[in-house]
Amino acid sequence: MIQQVDNPVLEVHDLTVSYDKKPVLWGIDLTIPKGSLVGIIGPNGAGKSTLIKSIMGLIPLGSGYTELFGASLDQVRNKVSYVPQRGSVDWDFPASVRDVVLMGRYGKLGLFRRPKKADHEAAMTALGQVSMELYVNRQISQLSGGQQQRVFLARALAQQADIYFLDEPFAGVDAATEEAIITLLRKMSEEGKTVIVVHHDLQSVETYFNWVIMLNTRLVASGPTSEVFNQRLLQETYGGKLTLLSEVGNLLKKGQFPNRETAP
Amino acid sequence: MNELYIIIAGSMVAISCGLLGCYLILRKMAMVGDAISHAVLPGIVIAFLLAGNRDSITMLLGAGLIGVFTTFLIEFLHRKGNLQSDASIGVTFTWLFALGVILISVYAGQVDLDQDCVLYGEIAYVPLDLWILRDGTNLGPRTLYVLSFVLLFVLIFIAVGYKELFLTTFDPAYAAAIGISATLWHYLLMGAVSFTTVAAFESVGAILVVALLIAPPATAYLLTDDLKKMLMITAGLGVVISTFGYYLAASIDASIAGAMSTVAGLLFALVFLFSPSHGLIFKTRTRNAIASSRATTD
Amino acid sequence: MNELFTFLSFEDPNTRYVVTGTVLLAISSAIVGSFTFLKKKALVGDAVAHAVLPGVCLAFILSGNKNPVYLVVGAFITGWLSLVIIDQIVAHSRIKEDTAIGLILSVFFGLGIMLMTTIQRSGNAAQSGLDSFLFGKAAALVGTDVIVFSTISILLLIVVFLFFKELTLIAFDEDFAKSIGFPVRRLELVLTTLTVMAVVIGIQAVGVVLMAAMLITPAAAARFWTDRLKVMLLLAALFGAVAGISGAFVSYTAPAMPTGPWIVMIISVIAMVSFFFAPSKGILYKMVRQRRIQKTIRDENILKLFYQLGEAEGDYLRPRSKQELVERRELAKGQLNAGLSRLKRHGFLKFHNGQWQLTPEGKNKGQRTIKLHRLWELYLTQYLRIAPDHVHDDAETIEHIITPELESKLEKLLEYPDVDPHMSKIPYQS
Numbered sequence: 007m008i009q010q011v012d013n014p015v016l017e018v019h020d021l022t023v024s025y026d027k028k029p030v031l032w033g034i035d036l037t038i039p040k041g042s043l044v045g046i047i048g049p050n051g052a053g054k055s056t057l058i059k060s061i062m063g064l065i066p067l068g069s070g071y072t073e074l075f076g077a078s079l080d081q082v083r084n085k086v087s088y089v090p091q092r093g094s095v096d097w098d099f100p101a102s103v104r105d106v107v108l109m110g111r112y113g114k115l116g117l118f119r120r121p122k123k124a125d126h127e128a129a130m131t132a133l134g135q136v137s138m139e140l141y142v143n144r145q146i147s148q149l150s151g152g153q154q155q156r157v158f159l160a161r162a163l164a165q166q167a168d169i170y171f172l173d174e175p176f177a178g179v180d181a182a183t184e185e186a187i188i189t190l191l192r193k194m195s196e197e198g199k200t201v202i203v204v205h206h207d208l209q210s211v212e213t214y215f216n217w218v219i220m221l222n223t224r225l226v227a228s229g230p231t232s233e234v235f236n237q238r239l240l241q242e243t244y245g246g247k248l249t250l251l252s253e254v255g256n257l258l259k260k261g262q263f264p265n266r267e268t269a270p
Numbered sequence: 271m272n273e274l275y276i277i278i279a280g281s282m283v284a285i286s287c288g289l290l291g292c293y294l295i296l297r298k299m300a301m302v303g304d305a306i307s308h309a310v311l312p313g314i315v316i317a318f319l320l321a322g323n324r325d326s327i328t329m330l331l332g333a334g335l336i337g338v339f340t341t342f343l344i345e346f347l348h349r350k351g352n353l354q355s356d357a358s359i360g361v362t363f364t365w366l367f368a369l370g371v372i373l374i375s376v377y378a379g380q381v382d383l384d385q386d387c388v389l390y391g392e393i394a395y396v397p398l399d400l401w402i403l404r405d406g407t408n409l410g411p412r413t414l415y416v417l418s419f420v421l422l423f424v425l426i427f428i429a430v431g432y433k434e435l436f437l438t439t440f441d442p443a444y445a446a447a448i449g450i451s452a453t454l455w456h457y458l459l460m461g462a463v464s465f466t467t468v469a470a471f472e473s474v475g476a477i478l479v480v481a482l483l484i485a486p487p488a489t490a491y492l493l494t495d496d497l498k499k500m501l502m503i504t505a506g507l508g509v510v511i512s513t514f515g516y517y518l519a520a521s522i523d524a525s526i527a528g529a530m531s532t533v534a535g536l537l538f539a540l541v542f543l544f545s546p547s548h549g550l551i552f553k554t555r556t557r558n559a560i561a562s563s564r565a566t567t568d
Numbered sequence: 569m570n571e572l573f574t575f576l577s578f579e580d581p582n583t584r585y586v587v588t589g590t591v592l593l594a595i596s597s598a599i600v601g602s603f604t605f606l607k608k609k610a611l612v613g614d615a616v617a618h619a620v621l622p623g624v625c626l627a628f629i630l631s632g633n634k635n636p637v638y639l640v641v642g643a644f645i646t647g648w649l650s651l652v653i654i655d656q657i658v659a660h661s662r663i664k665e666d667t668a669i670g671l672i673l674s675v676f677f678g679l680g681i682m683l684m685t686t687i688q689r690s691g692n693a694a695q696s697g698l699d700s701f702l703f704g705k706a707a708a709l710v711g712t713d714v715i716v717f718s719t720i721s722i723l724l725l726i727v728v729f730l731f732f733k734e735l736t737l738i739a740f741d742e743d744f745a746k747s748i749g750f751p752v753r754r755l756e757l758v759l760t761t762l763t764v765m766a767v768v769i770g771i772q773a774v775g776v777v778l779m780a781a782m783l784i785t786p787a788a789a790a791r792f793w794t795d796r797l798k799v800m801l802l803l804a805a806l807f808g809a810v811a812g813i814s815g816a817f818v819s820y821t822a823p824a825m826p827t828g829p830w831i832v833m834i835i836s837v838i839a840m841v842s843f844f845f846a847p848s849k850g851i852l853y854k855m856v857r858q859r860r861i862q863k864t865i866r867d868e869n870i871l872k873l874f875y876q877l878g879e880a881e882g883d884y885l886r887p888r889s890k891q892e893l894v895e896r897r898e899l900a901k902g903q904l905n906a907g908l909s910r911l912k913r914h915g916f917l918k919f920h921n922g923q924w925q926l927t928p929e930g931k932n933k934g935q936r937t938i939k940l941h942r943l944w945e946l947y948l949t950q951y952l953r954i955a956p957d958h959v960h961d962d963a964e965t966i967e968h969i970i971t972p973e974l975e976s977k978l979e980k981l982l983e984y985p986d987v988d989p990h991m992s993k994i995p996y997q998s
Contacts, residue, residue, distance in 0.1 A: 112450065147495055295663075360613075371828075528681035
């Protein structure tokens, strides 16, 4: 059940990504319509984070390509925003909430130029959207997990992008933050922004997302939640790996075969 | 006057190293800094042999290149050879440093460097090497000009690249996602560290450069939560270390560089124990305060 | 050359001492270093090595002489202290381990240099030779020194032998060791003590500055040759010993040369050779294997091409010109020529009158490649839901790596299908 759409904001075409030559994502083909609020689900090690990292150009692709707004990432970077996993950075870093949120403006600023008044205003607006204005001068080491996640989200908002990728934004946050974040994401989606979220909790999938991507090394399903989020496809997604596929993957790793003949 | 020259030279070395060191320790690359400061030695010797003296720009360039090569080799062995990164660092710098010491012994007659200089520099000789123009005008110690240039270079580097260094240090994945190359800034920083290490080498020796790269930033890191303040405190500590180090060395007739490292260590120890925000003694109190503030805001 | 023979004949009792001493020191640090290497704590040894310098100097200041026992005790105390402080800094502040190691290493060393320079300038005649701790001096090992250090080395080796099982486990999986009730903390204490002792005696030969290499480099080199711990330890010891002997030789022939750097240079060269040339893990070896794989892939593609041309015409064994091949599939000229002659050598192709022809073996091989290609395409469309127009590229690779076991699994899973997603017939061997 893989539903393709016309004029997608995101297109992933024949994407294969490997770690140490072993494919962790295998032949992914999918398209996402504008304004969707998308959940990426699948078991641990299914390649959920890998999918958004490869779309963001953070890991080399074994094959295939991805397009955003019908163009390559480099052409539309200003319209794309990314929220990494909270645990991926050192929260002891000597920075204030303001410093972190301003980072969202760096991409637009370029070398030499320092943030201007407009940038500070954008940062404050973004903080307001996650109800963190009062913490603007707080050091990030003094934030709770939920507050850290809000700051990360505010940084992405300050980019004023059109498509957002969030890597497990609900991991380890309090209920109030989760509620606040999903409300905000819904609002963004209503305003026509596309939001793509790596998600763990199957309970909330139906209420949170209107589009679901189900992954387990290969793509099991991609389509409107009401159509694809059913027992049969969940079973297939979480029912274990395809043994033949992982055996072939192991062979690739063992022999250090390139994933494509022409690959370097 | 000589005292002042030495203290100024020491301060400039300590500030240059410390400022770059802030980024090294925040990137968890302190040991890479250690490796670079050892590994530039063969570069210095080879450049010395080629150029015939130590004043030339060849030396800075040659050794700077070796520094970047070291970083590259460490990563190459780690990535391509699957060698764990700590071992990769250990193998690489000991090898290059050994090469440097051997070169010095082999070319002992031609290279005006000895093992003592390698280990703890010749900052005491700073006032002796004067820059005198042809008409006899005395412009003061030559080293001070070199070190001012290095300090200026470091200041400009950080001022120009502040945003990018900040972001690629804090969150390289996000930096890459918004189109700022973490790799580029990584190598630029390593280049700057190599360059500074080489310049500092003459004054404090290869190994004690490490103390100045790491100790002041580590101390400052326990005093503030703000990167700009951390940089400023580091610079301040550099002056204090240089001053007290000089007088400590003079009082017991010892190596100035050794004494500077010792002072740097003592300052760290004091701050580690008594820092108002992160010191061992006050920490429990702060932690409780944070816990209660979190409870009210969540 | 003569010098080498005299050296190796061990006629001079002093040489015998020096060689025995250096080799034992090198072996014990290589073995202890292997465990710290596997525990991913390689650089801790570097910190200890630098931190023993102030201990040596303080022992000298307090005792007023260079009795090796006092110096060892002093070195041991500050070496140990440095590890305790690193642990404390990491546990009680937000300073990360690498910073703590670098900090303690450089500050202790700086303190050591300060003490050493003040001793040197104090005019105490007994101090001369203290600076040999910096870069090592194997030749300085005489009489009692050798006996003291060799005893400690042998003791270290015995302790490692006794605790072999336990050390292996904590190096491999500390949590598991804890879960099965091993006294992990005490065992770590044993490993730490071993490390400090190895450093304390090792610095006699190599010096404090480069001691880290004696712990890390032999282990890192040995790791590239084997996956078995015992073999790795033996190799590390062997590499250490070779470097140790060379160091002693340098000390013997060129007393002005610093021994430590030479020992380190030799062990580093061994390591670099291992990193690049060791079978299966070496960087160059991997590259060569990659190229071999590329060649196999190209050869199979050529046979496949013959088969495809034959399939279209219904005549697999017709002789064909190179031109025909290139028209069907783009192939670099040099690679095609090399491939054709390789295939002829292996009996898959025949060549006469300027034309190439499949042998029956060649046909079988080409047919199998085609079969696997089409089976894999079918698998991808059926099980991975990949669109038929996207499966070709993937199958181009996978066709070359599927083993006979996987092949039969694939056939069974797909129930011996007749055609692939593009309706091409899947050719089974009759």
